[in-house]
Amino acid sequence: MGEHISMTVNGAVRELDVEPRRLLVQALREDLDLTGTHVGCDTSQCGACTVHVDGKAVKSCTMLAVQADGAIVTTIEGMAAPGDGGALHPLQTAFWEKHGLQCGFCTPGMIMTAADLLANNNDPTDDEIRHALAGNICRCTGYQNIVVAVKAAAVVMAEPRGSAAPASV
Amino acid sequence: MTDVLDAPKLSSPLGKPIKRTEDPRFITGQGRYLDDIKLQSMAHMAILRSPYAHANIRSIDTSAAKSMPGVVAVYVGADIPYNPMPMAWPAGGSAGLQNNISTPRTLATDSVKWTGEGVAAVVAETEAQAFDALEAIHVDWEPLPAVVDAEKAIADGAPQLHENAPNNKVFEWTVGDKAGTDAAVDGAEVVVRQRIVNQRLIPNPMEVRGNIGWYNPGTDEYTIWMSSQTPHIQRLLLAAFVMGIPEHKIRCISPDVGGAFGTKIFCYPDYAMVLFASKALGGRPVKWVEGRRESYGSTIHGRDHITHIEIAGKKDGEITGLRVKTLANLGGRLSTIGPGIPTTLYARVLSGCYKIPNVYAEVTGVYTNTTFVDAYRGAGRPEATYVIERAMDLFAAEIGMDRAEIRRRNFIQPDQFPYDNPSGLGTASGGAKIYIDSGNYEPAMDQALATVGYANLDAKKSEAKGRGKLLGLGLSTYLEVCGVAPSKWIGAVGEGWGAAMWESSNIKVHLTGKVVVTMGTQPQGQGHETTYAQVISHELGIPMEDVIVQHSDTQGTPFGYGSYGSRTSSVGMTAAVKAAGKIKDKARRYAAHMLEASPDDIEIDGAEYRVKGSPDRKKTFQEIAFALDLAFDAPEGMEPYLDETAYYDTPNCTWPFGTHIAVVEIDEETGVVELVRYVAVDDVGNKINPMIVDGQLHGGIAQGVGQALWEGAIYSDEGQLLTGSMLDYAMPKASGFPIFELGETVTPSPVNPLGVKGVGEAGTIASTAAVANAVVDALGGLGIRHLDMPYTSQKVWSAIQSAKGGQA
Numbered sequence: 001m002g003e004h005i006s007m008t009v010n011g012a013v014r015e016l017d018v019e020p021r022r023l024l025v026q027a028l029r030e031d032l033d034l035t036g037t038h039v040g041c042d043t044s045q046c047g048a049c050t051v052h053v054d055g056k057a058v059k060s061c062t063m064l065a066v067q068a069d070g071a072i073v074t075t076i077e078g079m080a081a082p083g084d085g086g087a088l089h090p091l092q093t094a095f096w097e098k099h100g101l102q103c104g105f106c107t108p109g110m111i112m113t114a115a116d117l118l119a120n121n122n123d124p125t126d127d128e129i130r131h132a133l134a135g136n137i138c139r140c141t142g143y144q145n146i147v148v149a150v151k152a153a154a155v156v157m158a159e160p161r162g163s164a165a166p167a168s169v
Numbered sequence: 170m171t172d173v174l175d176a177p178k179l180s181s182p183l184g185k186p187i188k189r190t191e192d193p194r195f196i197t198g199q200g201r202y203l204d205d206i207k208l209q210s211m212a213h214m215a216i217l218r219s220p221y222a223h224a225n226i227r228s229i230d231t232s233a234a235k236s237m238p239g240v241v242a243v244y245v246g247a248d249i250p251y252n253p254m255p256m257a258w259p260a261g262g263s264a265g266l267q268n269n270i271s272t273p274r275t276l277a278t279d280s281v282k283w284t285g286e287g288v289a290a291v292v293a294e295t296e297a298q299a300f301d302a303l304e305a306i307h308v309d310w311e312p313l314p315a316v317v318d319a320e321k322a323i324a325d326g327a328p329q330l331h332e333n334a335p336n337n338k339v340f341e342w343t344v345g346d347k348a349g350t351d352a353a354v355d356g357a358e359v360v361v362r363q364r365i366v367n368q369r370l371i372p373n374p375m376e377v378r379g380n381i382g383w384y385n386p387g388t389d390e391y392t393i394w395m396s397s398q399t400p401h402i403q404r405l406l407l408a409a410f411v412m413g414i415p416e417h418k419i420r421c422i423s424p425d426v427g428g429a430f431g432t433k434i435f436c437y438p439d440y441a442m443v444l445f446a447s448k449a450l451g452g453r454p455v456k457w458v459e460g461r462r463e464s465y466g467s468t469i470h471g472r473d474h475i476t477h478i479e480i481a482g483k484k485d486g487e488i489t490g491l492r493v494k495t496l497a498n499l500g501g502r503l504s505t506i507g508p509g510i511p512t513t514l515y516a517r518v519l520s521g522c523y524k525i526p527n528v529y530a531e532v533t534g535v536y537t538n539t540t541f542v543d544a545y546r547g548a549g550r551p552e553a554t555y556v557i558e559r560a561m562d563l564f565a566a567e568i569g570m571d572r573a574e575i576r577r578r579n580f581i582q583p584d585q586f587p588y589d590n591p592s593g594l595g596t597a598s599g600g601a602k603i604y605i606d607s608g609n610y611e612p613a614m615d616q617a618l619a620t621v622g623y624a625n626l627d628a629k630k631s632e633a634k635g636r637g638k639l640l641g642l643g644l645s646t647y648l649e650v651c652g653v654a655p656s657k658w659i660g661a662v663g664e665g666w667g668a669a670m671w672e673s674s675n676i677k678v679h680l681t682g683k684v685v686v687t688m689g690t691q692p693q694g695q696g697h698e699t700t701y702a703q704v705i706s707h708e709l710g711i712p713m714e715d716v717i718v719q720h721s722d723t724q725g726t727p728f729g730y731g732s733y734g735s736r737t738s739s740v741g742m743t744a745a746v747k748a749a750g751k752i753k754d755k756a757r758r759y760a761a762h763m764l765e766a767s768p769d770d771i772e773i774d775g776a777e778y779r780v781k782g783s784p785d786r787k788k789t790f791q792e793i794a795f796a797l798d799l800a801f802d803a804p805e806g807m808e809p810y811l812d813e814t815a816y817y818d819t820p821n822c823t824w825p826f827g828t829h830i831a832v833v834e835i836d837e838e839t840g841v842v843e844l845v846r847y848v849a850v851d852d853v854g855n856k857i858n859p860m861i862v863d864g865q866l867h868g869g870i871a872q873g874v875g876q877a878l879w880e881g882a883i884y885s886d887e888g889q890l891l892t893g894s895m896l897d898y899a900m901p902k903a904s905g906f907p908i909f910e911l912g913e914t915v916t917p918s919p920v921n922p923l924g925v926k927g928v929g930e931a932g933t934i935a936s937t938a939a940v941a942n943a944v945v946d947a948l949g950g951l952g953i954r955h956l957d958m959p960y961t962s963q964k965v966w967s968a969i970q971s972a973k974g975g976q977a
Binding site for chain 2: 019021029033034035036037038039040041042043045046048075076077079080088092095096097099101102103104105106107108111126127129130131133134136137138139140141142143144145146147
């Protein structure tokens with residue numbers, strides 16, 4: 001049934017057959033059991049489903065899985081260094097240390113969007129962070145500690161390599 | 170914010186900003202929310218929902234749907250023998266009061282009362298197949314006239330929703346002294362009257378609701394995984410009231426809950442639907458997850474009041490009377506505690522933190538062809554705060570008094586506690602009463618005024634005016650009642666709540682000294698796994714990492730009423746403190762046996778149990794636990810193992826308060842409102858984890874600001890929800906907020922040993938009124954004395970234009 005596609009997901013090649021109408025987020029969550037990517041709406045407003053496709057933040061509910069054929073996809077599960085006890089990505093650490101999450105449902109999308117921002121702007125202002133997160137909705141935090149966390153991560157990521165921080169995709 | 174800490178190994182973590190223990194799973198994508206759960210042979214359910222706001226169902230033809238690919242079964246209301254959903258909190262308290270109750274059935278049978286009421290359900294192999302088959306169901310509808318506005322619904326000639334509710338009235342409820350208030354208001358020097366609207370909101374937790382039902386034919390038992398704030402209550406309601414089976418035949422499990430804000434308290438028809446379907450299918454697990462658009466008709470809405478205020482007093486600023494009439498729109502049928510919100514949780518705290526001697530309120534609950542309305546963050550108290558805080562500003566403007574001074578003039582003073590407010594908190598029958606037990610309102614206000622630079626307000630307005638901006642500042646000196654509730658008060662005859670409100674906790678100490686705490690409360694993002702561990706670590710003198718906190722499963726946790734109404738810290742954690750006290754007491758007795766001393770001679774210092782005066786004679790908590798688990802040498806009459814359960818029924822509610830100040834700038838040309846500063850000084854009592862407290866305030870403030878500036882559910886006259894998706898409903902975004910500037914005063918609650926009050930709702934209760942008052946202040950120079958929320962640029966621009974036109 002369906003179309004055969006191949007994606008590199010969190011560093012591993014994954015082959016699957018999908019219905020043409022299957023969304024990328026459905027393929028990730030239901031076919032690959034990567035449930036860290038969440039679905040919070042059905043109109044592409046909330047951003048809980050944000051992943052990286054070929055290095056750019058994408059709402060995975062706005063893409064068909066077949067469109068990701070051949071793509072490199074990173075989800076929240078791929079942000080920490082590989083392996084047991086792998087070091088957290090600086091954004092993951094910062095969200096934890098700055099209380100940038102409460103219920104945690106929007107958090108994976110927030111982290112993926114913020115990683116895209118920091119890949120393009122390593123010293124964002126508060127305003128730049130708030131506008132970069134315009135497509136990610138959080139109902140718990142009032143965004144304040146999310147902004148604080150992204151700024152804190154930016155500082156860590158701008159430091160010279162040598163820390164255990166893995167590169168963002 | 171203070172730097173956060175890893176859990177300390179030795180000193181007590183209580184009161185410290187400890188990093189949350191639940192976060193590692195959430196930041197790595199390892200949380201387990203409802204929709205992340207897959208069970209063997211699980212089928213998927215989709216629900217057909219009414220496209221009409223009001224219609225009779227002549228017939229439903231499911232034959233085509235049943236033959237669609239992958240379809241396992243199709244159900245309609247007539248297939249389901251269950252009772253309608255329960256009504257747990259009708260309006261109560263007045264003699265002769267009648268509640269005209271209609272609650273939803275699992276699926277509607279004869280008629281629908283709002284767009285989104287469920288009428289049929291498809292179970293299929295995949296979710297997509299289930300949705301495909303919905304399209305093949307043919308319902309023969311008889312559309313009926315609809316009404317969505319509460320004022321229109323009670324008018325003569327309005328479409329009637331329910332035979333048992335003449336004029337669409339659910340109840341007509343009153344509280345307070347009518348004669349005294351009439352005299353005070355009608356004879357006052359100054360009376361200010363205003364009609365205000367507290368618009369309908371859609372709560373929108375980021376995780377929608379969903380359930381998985383599983384019937385085990387081998388044991389004749391049901392299990393339901395549910396995104397719920399109240400798994401224990403749901404077991405009770407589903408078993409005893411809806412399905413008519415013994416309570417012990419249902420197990421309810423709430424996995425990680427992705428936000429709730431009240432919406433996940435209630436007993437929803439879809440719970441019964443998945444359980445019915447699983448049994449009908451011989452035990453196949455059946456999953457249903459609402460879509461976001463679907464949720465706007467399948468999960469409750471909040472607020473939706475139309476209120477007429479009359480506030481009366483003297484020209485010197487003394488408020489002497491408050492008379493309020495409110496229409497509360499409760500939707501097409503009633504949600505579980507819908508009537509309790511605009512009655513007890515609203516009108517009984519209408520006078521806020523002010524000593525107003527005469528208060529009287531009439532509240533009419535109204536059916537309309539809209540989604541049901543129930544508790545949304547703050548639940549009645551934001552509506553009450555909006556009324557009284559707008560009223561104080563209106564009165565101050567009328568007599569030309571400073572808005573801070575009129576509040577100062579009328580605050581309940583520190584030496585006046587305990588204070589019985591006249592809108593009825595102290596008048597519940599049965600001898601039970603709750604009263605405002607503590608507070609000190611001026612220091613919080615003074616701190617907030619100093620932080621915001623209130624003395625320089627005129628200069629700031631002038632400066633902004635030079636930039637084409639109208640600057641406004643708004644105060645909200647709120648009082649919250651939370652930590653519900655003394656059971657004998659909430660359950661008092663006539664009050665109407667059909668249950669108690671105590672909490673529970675169990676502590677087990679394993680042989681290795683590791684501690685498992687279970688509780689009856691249920692987190693939804695508040696960090697209970699961290700804060701309970703902080704409390705128990707402090708109480709038992711053991712490292713936080715030795716404390717595991719478990720919750721959310723009726724099998725394995727003691728019965729509890731759940732988490733809402735900012736009650737977990739004050740009620741639930743007090744139960745945990747009590748359980749820890751029992752553990753320590755038994756450990757002391759066993760330590761005395763081990764040390765050959767009298768229990769009275771054992772002193773406890775953290776995890777050390779020492780003989781007084783002989784500090785070398787001691788046992789650690791872990792040594793005691795080890796020995797008592799083995800029980801090789803237990804004394805006569807002492808049971809092995811450290812395992813204690815405690816139940817706690819609070820003697821009073823708790824009373825957080827504070828002052829929030831919003832500063833807005835309005836672009837005079839476009840009407841765009843920008844929130845430029847937000848100062849909040851809150852007194853939530855002692856803080857178990859100040860980092861988490863701050864986070865609760867941030868989020869609460871943002872939700873209240875959202876109501877003031879952006880949010881609002883809008884129905885067409887025909888009952889179609891025009892704000893029917895996140896595309897149309899204005900959710901607050903990061904770019905809409907400044908940094909919130911938080912301050913504090915700390916007045917420990919006198920009713921619980923931790924001195925905590927609760928903070929889950931305070932921000933929301935306070936902030937809507939602060940922003941509203943700021944916007945009206947900004948527009949005051951144009952002669953505008955009130956404007957209803959939300960303050961969209963279109964609404965504000967129109968108000969500015971008409972005010973200017975009026976001046977010309």
